[in-house]
Amino acid sequence: MSIDAVTRLDREELRELLAETIDADVAEVRDGADFVETLGVDSLMALEVVVVLERKYGVKFTETEMRSVRTLDSAYDLVRQKLQERS
Numbered sequence: 001m002s003i004d005a006v007t008r009l010d011r012e013e014l015r016e017l018l019a020e021t022i023d024a025d026v027a028e029v030r031d032g033a034d035f036v037e038t039l040g041v042d043s044l045m046a047l048e049v050v051v052v053l054e055r056k057y058g059v060k061f062t063e064t065e066m067r068s069v070r071t072l073d074s075a076y077d078l079v080r081q082k083l084q085e086r087s
Helices: 003-008 011-022 043-057 063-068 072-086
Strands: none
Touching (some): 011 043, 011 072, 043 072, 063 072
8 A cells, every 4th residue: 555545544634534524423333334324324325425535535436336335344345345356
């Protein structure tokens, strides 16, 4: 991973971004908390999460990858992977 990609991906910044996007308290966005099951995110808001991540980090997700973004951990891992592929 390039240094630029590392500096662009901060777990706590990502947590805050996700919390803001799904209109949740930052404390509710725990690493493994499922956005849909635990935080009540509907499919439209889940799509918004993906769009926000793509814009913020300049990456593109496949449809399968989009469906896998259900927790902070999965979002972090996927964005990290995409940044690695790009560098």
